[in-house]
Amino acid sequence: MSPQIAVSSRTRSQALQQRAERCFPGGVNSPVRAFRAVGGEPPFIERAEGAYLIDADGNRYIDCFGSWGPMILGHAFPPVVEAIQRAARNSASFGASTAAEADLAERVMACYPAIEKMRFVSSGTEATMSAIRLARAATGRKIIVKFEGCYHGHADGLLVKAGSGVATFGIPGSAGVPEEIAHLTLALPYNDLSAAEAAFAAHPGAIAAVILEPVVGNAGCIPPLPAGVSAPGYLAGLRSLTAREGALLIVDEVMTGFRVALGGATELYRLDPDLITLGKIVGGGLPVGVFGGKRRFMDLLAPLGPVYQAGTLSGNPLAMAAGLATVGYLQEHATEVYPRLEATSKALAEGAAREAASVGIPLTTNRVGSMWTWFFTPGPVTNYEQAATSDTAAFGRFHRAMLDRGIWLPPSQFEAAFISTTHGDAEVQATIAAAREALKAAQAG
Numbered sequence: 001m002s003p004q005i006a007v008s009s010r011t012r013s014q015a016l017q018q019r020a021e022r023c024f025p026g027g028v029n030s031p032v033r034a035f036r037a038v039g040g041e042p043p044f045i046e047r048a049e050g051a052y053l054i055d056a057d058g059n060r061y062i063d064c065f066g067s068w069g070p071m072i073l074g075h076a077f078p079p080v081v082e083a084i085q086r087a088a089r090n091s092a093s094f095g096a097s098t099a100a101e102a103d104l105a106e107r108v109m110a111c112y113p114a115i116e117k118m119r120f121v122s123s124g125t126e127a128t129m130s131a132i133r134l135a136r137a138a139t140g141r142k143i144i145v146k147f148e149g150c151y152h153g154h155a156d157g158l159l160v161k162a163g164s165g166v167a168t169f170g171i172p173g174s175a176g177v178p179e180e181i182a183h184l185t186l187a188l189p190y191n192d193l194s195a196a197e198a199a200f201a202a203h204p205g206a207i208a209a210v211i212l213e214p215v216v217g218n219a220g221c222i223p224p225l226p227a228g229v230s231a232p233g234y235l236a237g238l239r240s241l242t243a244r245e246g247a248l249l250i251v252d253e254v255m256t257g258f259r260v261a262l263g264g265a266t267e268l269y270r271l272d273p274d275l276i277t278l279g280k281i282v283g284g285g286l287p288v289g290v291f292g293g294k295r296r297f298m299d300l301l302a303p304l305g306p307v308y309q310a311g312t313l314s315g316n317p318l319a320m321a322a323g324l325a326t327v328g329y330l331q332e333h334a335t336e337v338y339p340r341l342e343a344t345s346k347a348l349a350e351g352a353a354r355e356a357a358s359v360g361i362p363l364t365t366n367r368v369g370s371m372w373t374w375f376f377t378p379g380p381v382t383n384y385e386q387a388a389t390s391d392t393a394a395f396g397r398f399h400r401a402m403l404d405r406g407i408w409l410p411p412s413q414f415e416a417a418f419i420s421t422t423h424g425d426a427e428v429q430a431t432i433a434a435a436r437e438a439l440k441a442a443q444a445g
């Protein structure tokens with residue numbers, strides 16, 4: 001397939017949006033899909049193949065978002081499609097154990113040595129929620145530390161907006177979250193080890209766990225700070241701090257897992273967390289989450305221990321089949337896949353950044369492998385506060401102009417873009433050419 005950089009009418013999408021609005025709040029089943037952060041009307045997608053999305057009006061888009069991350073091998077990757085079809089012929093669900101669960105688990109554990117035991121769930125939200133419960137049970141403590149701009153799903157205790165100041169107790173980030181629950185979550189600035197140290201000093205013996213995105217994706221892409229002359233790297237620093245204080249370190253790799261490396265950020269940054277959560281890629285596009293880690297914590301789960309967690313569709317056969325086809329492929333082709341993703345993403349992200357520089361738009365490009373963000377700010381961006389200095393109106397204009405030129409970007413300044421192994425030079429060049437024009441549109445605003 002060659003790139004097509006022209007989008008005509010979206011009348012069918014518009015009609016579908018009106019219909020959807022009668023069924024779903026805002027017309028969507030997940031809020032950011034409504035495109036409110038960027039303006040414009042969200043196209044309805046009919047199908048996708050490889051690097052391309054095709055909407056209800058037949059417009060084609062180069063997909064630089066990959067369904068919020070999972071589609072690392074491109075859309076409708078034949079081994080994944082065939083695996084799902086094969087599994088479906090044997091029935092979609094049994095409510096009993098299958099060999100496929102251990103097949104996928106063994107592959108996951110081979111890639112993530114810190115995972116000595118694990119559980120499959122059906123979403124990233126379930127995975128982080130369960131990991132938190134486990135951490136509280138293991139430590140007998142209540143407080144959870146998270147970081148500003150990190151998203152870990154929509155469970156009450158994790159849906160907490162950061163307060164200002166280092167150790168401000170969280171206030172609910174959503175109506176319907178009781179203050180009593182939000183108050184058990186401390187939201188601290190990311191990449192600031194001294195803030196984490198101060199939180200432990202202020203709450204001795206009370207913090208059950210620190211949970212973080214090891215590379216932030218949900219504030220846009222923000223890598224962890226590397227080791228400096230006198231300081232350890234941010235992740236290494238959090239590891240020693242939590243170990244010293246008897247709190248669990250939960251590394252939420254729902255987005256980074258199998259994305260920034262086969263073994264995720266824990267491999268890339270040589271980290272040994274207590275618990276890891278996975279999602280997105282591990283399900284190959286079907287709903288799968290994982291929480292796993294040290295055996296001594298995982299064995300606290302029912303039926304072995306007192307921590308209850310369950311799921312009707314956990315380890316679902318179709319989801320396991322899609323996950324196995326995806327993870328199996330990544331594992332067997334890791335030496336080709338990850339260098340290719342790195343090279344393609346570098347060419348694309350840096351190519352568009354050069355276009356911005358040539359027209360005088362201050363852009364900060366943060367990238368780790370095939371996950372990146374163009375922040376519309378001179379930068380640097382090392383935490384949420386800095387990300388928030390971005391010109392979101394300019395990003396909105398850029399997003400709409402890119403969409404009109406057949407490029408599908410994340411619908412918010414504060415999301416990471418992703419590409420797949422099916423993106424090649426043609427898609428890179430077409431995206432950069434579109435960016436050349438779209439950046440002018442963003443500037444003109």
Ligand SMILES: Cc1ncc(COP(=O)(O)O)c(C=O)c1O
Binds near residue numbers: 068126152
């Ligand atoms: C880092 C991270 N954790 C957890 C989640 C929640 O996953 P899900 O949407 O599958 O519930 C997300 C979703 O984007 C995520 O990016």
